Amino acid sequence: MEVNTPTNKKTLDHKNFISSYGTILAGLGIIIIFSILSPSSFATFDNFINITRQISFLVIIALGATLVMAVKEFDLSIGAMASLGGVLSALLAATGVPIFLCLLIPVIVGFVIGFLNGAIITKFKVLSFVTTLAMGTVIGGVSFWITGGATVFENIPDGFKLLGQSTITFIPVLSLIMFVLVLCFWYIMSQTSLGRRLYAIGGNEKASEVSGVNIARYKNLAFAICGLLAALTGALLASRLGSAHPTGGEGYLLNAYAAVFLGMTVIRSGVPNILGTLFGATIIGVLANGLTILEVQSYIQNIITGAIIIIALISQKVGSVSK
Numbered sequence: 001m002e003v004n005t006p007t008n009k010k011t012l013d014h015k016n017f018i019s020s021y022g023t024i025l026a027g028l029g030i031i032i033i034f035s036i037l038s039p040s041s042f043a044t045f046d047n048f049i050n051i052t053r054q055i056s057f058l059v060i061i062a063l064g065a066t067l068v069m070a071v072k073e074f075d076l077s078i079g080a081m082a083s084l085g086g087v088l089s090a091l092l093a094a095t096g097v098p099i100f101l102c103l104l105i106p107v108i109v110g111f112v113i114g115f116l117n118g119a120i121i122t123k124f125k126v127l128s129f130v131t132t133l134a135m136g137t138v139i140g141g142v143s144f145w146i147t148g149g150a151t152v153f154e155n156i157p158d159g160f161k162l163l164g165q166s167t168i169t170f171i172p173v174l175s176l177i178m179f180v181l182v183l184c185f186w187y188i189m190s191q192t193s194l195g196r197r198l199y200a201i202g203g204n205e206k207a208s209e210v211s212g213v214n215i216a217r218y219k220n221l222a223f224a225i226c227g228l229l230a231a232l233t234g235a236l237l238a239s240r241l242g243s244a245h246p247t248g249g250e251g252y253l254l255n256a257y258a259a260v261f262l263g264m265t266v267i268r269s270g271v272p273n274i275l276g277t278l279f280g281a282t283i284i285g286v287l288a289n290g291l292t293i294l295e296v297q298s299y300i301q302n303i304i305t306g307a308i309i310i311i312a313l314i315s316q317k318v319g320s321v322s323k
Contacts, residue, residue, distance in 0.1 A: 023265040027283045034290035041293045055285030056178035061233040062256040062277045063185050064226030069272040071222050072202040073128040077136035078230040082249025084143045085234030090152040090244035093160035106231045114227020118220035143246035153243035164240030186274040258309045
């Protein structure tokens with residue numbers, strides 16, 4: 001029988017402190033370091049606004065990943081889905097399709113493909129990471145097929161670029177879209193029966209099934225929304241850049257899950273949550289912004305991002321063991 005001596009209690013307190021506040025302190029430390037190293041470029045109001053715009057794509061796609069992780073699944077097709085959403089919207093815009101359809105059609109495609117992911121996983125009891133990895137390969141092939149492997153940039157109308165490049169007063173429209181979506185999904189996940197049931201499935205699927213929750217329906221919905229948000233991310237990225245490449249969204253796959261894992265160390269420790277994901281994406285965005293200002297090579301940025309994921313996972317594990 002283990003006795004909680006003063007020394008053991010002190011050790012547990014340290015572990016709980018690291019688990020609860022380690023990521024927040026690390027985020028503050030990163031901001032302070034960049035502010036000292038580059039006060040005239042990093043620590044400015046304009047750069048703060050710029051960071052909110054830069055992280056908008058990552059936050060939106062990570063919101064979908066949060067929903068899927070809430071039911072204890074993974075969707076590894078979100079990067080390819082974002083790429084397909086981007087090239088679809090750009091191709092539609094280049095052919096003169098009304099702007100709202102250039103956004104709506106890719107979003108519907110993303111919803112359908114996401115739902116198909118969920119249906120395969122729940123119907124045939126296939127592992128989600130295998131299914132979505134294969135689906136991502138299929139989606140990637142489709143993106144190359146419809147573009148011929150080339151970047152879509154010709155005949156893109158200015159109206160299509162307006163959403164991604166415009167501001168309201170001094171706030172980028174992309175930042176506003178991001179904050180609205182964060183508020184919507186925070187409300188859904190924390191204040192509605194849908195959110196509670198998704199978390200219940202993730203917490204104990206068997207118990208949820210016994211209590212009458214339709215597991216397949218809610219998992220399919222989580223995957224469908226995840227696909228929708230990934231496609232929307234790609235469409236908004238194409239609007240911002242005025243172009244789209246068949247691999248343009250793939251870089252968001254790792255960072256999206258990094259944001260979710262980082263978010264699981266704050267707000268609701270060990271649980272995917274919307275505000276935590278926003279916090280995690282902000283840390284990644286601040287890191288990328290600061291390192292770019294300091295002219296650090298992109299591969300070094302990848303190393304640092306990967307290291308942060310590992311540290312976050314260790315921090316979360318240390319905290320969970322101590323509880």
